Amino acid sequence: MTWGLETARATYNVAHWSDGYFDINAQGELVAYPDGDQTKPAISLTQLTEQFKQQGLTLPVLVRFTDILKNRVDTLTNAFTQARANREYNGKYTCVYPIKVNQQRSVVSKLLAHPSGLVGLEAGSKPELMAILGVAKEPITIVCNGYKDSEFLRLACIGQAMGHSVKIVVEKLSELTTLLEEIDNLGIEPAIGIRIRLNSVGKGKWQNTGGEKGKFGLTAGQVLSAVEVLKKHNKLHLMQMVHFHIGSQIANIRDIHRALRECARHFAELTQLNVPLNTVDVGGGLGVDYEGSGSRSACSMNYTVEEYARNVVNAFAEVCDQHNLTHPAIITESGRALTAHHAVLITDVIDVEKAPNHLNPEPPLENSALVLDEMWQCLQRLNPRMALEIYHDAMHLFSEAHDQYVHGLVSMLEWA
Structure with a gap:
């Protein structure tokens, strides 16, 4: 070649x-x-x-191409603009960046400076929220997730008073009680979101953040309890958002589609109970095709950004049109998809390891293990038309030979 x-x-x-x-x-x-x-x-x-x-x-030197950050926001916002136009979807779209993905000030500032004005930030901890309030010079959307003590909640309320659109996501019923106390003490009313624990689970490296046994979010029963608590305190008008997160780097679009349909059903049911929801936060999960295979591999994704946007918009458009509901605003929390491409680590090549060069193996001896004879026959049958089938046969025989070697049925000479 x-x-x-x-x-x-x-x-x-x-x-x-x-x-x-x-x-x-x-x-x-x-x-x-x-x-x-x-x-x-x-x-x-x-x-x-x-x-x-x-x-x-x-070397090594880490190079950041900040223009890629702008282009990634362009790609995501354009995908949702097109999806909303195709479906005549009236709810607006906001691209929220979770700063836990990369807290570098240059990265966060570049994203916030996007000319669309559609970029907000997500804080998963009190230090992250402090960093956001320090870097955001203009009013933006701020989503507060994670564990929240009274100081975190108080700081979030202060962010609302500063002019930001703060959405505090309740992930435990105990947080709601503390939040209502801070609201009463400060006289500041940020929007309240409820993280719903979906039954749907995404397959991937971080799939355990979703599913009915996940440790984050409220079950359907707990969501209804939260509604009653808010009614009791005359604060139901603050419950404006539902949120879910099935995991990060979701490779299969079907997992995303299934979760979206479940969340859309929750949105419709709560709205019909007179909960004044106007926003849905579909969390993260939008993948990056690290290996370029376009597959369901954990390091890939079998969909495009445009297909992802269509699935999100269509899920809520369908249920809203079915029940004659107002289309909610949509928030995504895609950190990996925004930043993964922009940073390149340049380093010296310090060593090269070549693959074993066994291009001309010798046939097995007469008294060799049967599995070696079968592998040799695979090699003799190799041709372009049957390459994949023979590869699968060879991998099966290789595994069998390994097992036999471990059990002493194949010698080291034969295994080599």
């Missing part, structure tokens, strides 16, 4: 994992397109590294 530009691109699968932000140029250098437009001049990482060395910097 002759090595060339297209071979390099195919070998490293750049077009699929990079989402158009990176490529290999004719000189064999990795290049970046910060705004995703490959018709514009590219930034060579090789030349960038040489500039670093001339300035006296030593």
